[in-house]
Amino acid sequence: MNDPFRLDGKVALITGGARGIGLAIAQRFAGAGARLVLTARSLSPEAEAALAQTGAEWDFVPGDARDAQTPDRVVAFAAQRFGGLDILVNNAGVASHGDTPEFDDERLELILSTNVAQVFRFCRAAVPHMRERGESAILNIGSVSGFIANIPQNQTAYNASKAAVHMMTKSLASEFAAEGIRVNAVAPGYIDTDMTRGGFENPDWDPVWRRMTPMGRYGQPDEVATAVQFLCSPAAAYITGAVLPIDGGYLTR
Ligand code: NDP
Numbered sequence: 001m002n003d004p005f006r007l008d009g010k011v012a013l014i015t016g017g018a019r020g021i022g023l024a025i026a027q028r029f030a031g032a033g034a035r036l037v038l039t040a041r042s043l044s045p046e047a048e049a050a051l052a053q054t055g056a057e058w059d060f061v062p063g064d065a066r067d068a069q070t071p072d073r074v075v076a077f078a079a080q081r082f083g084g085l086d087i088l089v090n091n092a093g094v095a096s097h098g099d100t101p102e103f104d105d106e107r108l109e110l111i112l113s114t115n116v117a118q119v120f121r122f123c124r125a126a127v128p129h130m131r132e133r134g135e136s137a138i139l140n141i142g143s144v145s146g147f148i149a150n151i152p153q154n155q156t157a158y159n160a161s162k163a164a165v166h167m168m169t170k171s172l173a174s175e176f177a178a179e180g181i182r183v184n185a186v187a188p189g190y191i192d193t194d195m196t197r198g199g200f201e202n203p204d205w206d207p208v209w210r211r212m213t214p215m216g217r218y219g220q221p222d223e224v225a226t227a228v229q230f231l232c233s234p235a236a237a238y239i240t241g242a243v244l245p246i247d248g249g250y251l252t253r
Pocket residue numbers: 015016017018019020021022039040041042043063064065066091092093094095114141142143144187188189190191192193194195196
């Protein structure tokens with residue numbers, strides 16, 4: 001009997017796939033048999049070595065996702081490189097906190113262009129290629145912040161951007177279900193990456209963040225990656241429009 005969690009031969013594009021959660025997803029997908037195209041502004045030698053170690057076929061396309069031309073260019077490269085596109089993981093994102101009265105336009109624009117507009121553009125660019133495949137999957141990285149207002153830090157723009165990702169996920173799922181394109185999201189709690197390390201080291205934030213997390217610990221990138229693999233695999237064939245929390249119970253409080 002076939003293992004429905006495997007991704008053998010699938011072509012997967014992962015944005016922000018060069019570190020943090022995106023790199024963990026790339027490593028999981030590689031282990032499941034996928035061929036990968038990763039994109040970000042930079043790829044470290046450490047990440048390159050980790051990817052080489054998987055033995056999978058992969059390629060990297062440098063690009064700033066905030067540039068409106070990048071999604072079309074990267075998706076076209078991915079589809080051409082491996083002859084099609086089966087999976088898109090919209091993982092690239094940025095966080096920025098601050099009290100709203102002092103949160104300037106530059107930071108607002110950074111959050112909305114990176115976390116919302118580029119996700120829309122990558123999906124828009126991917127759909128025509130996915131239509132040709134019959135069965136395909138888009139997976140967006142949302143956040144618990146799309147459901148609740150984090151404390152003690154204020155981060156209204158980020159929270160709103162992730163709520164937009166969740167709604168985009170449901171809307172796209174509805175729009176493309178009949179064409180075999182499943183669209184889901186995950187909503188991680190606090191995961192140990194470059195994005196959150198400053199908060200873990202902040203004596204005012206760390207105890208609050210832990211107290212708000214029933215499991216009492218932060219998550220690891222691979223704990224997100226395994227769920228992403230599931231949602232992008234044939235094992236999730238009847239799941240679309242879902243937003244799955246991966247948060248140590250954070251949303252129970
Ligand atoms: P990291 O900061 O570790 O990685 C972010 C990735 O996104 C990097 O690969 C980065 O590459 C890429 N990226 C950021 N901006 C751009 C850009 N303009 N163009 C292209 N690539 C870009 O973050 P995480 O791994 O923690 O986060 C991944 C996703 O998970 C994000 O969407 C984040 O919002 C979400 N998330 C994270 C949580 C956490 O606790 N860590 C919790 C909930 C959600 P480069 O800088 O080289 O371009």
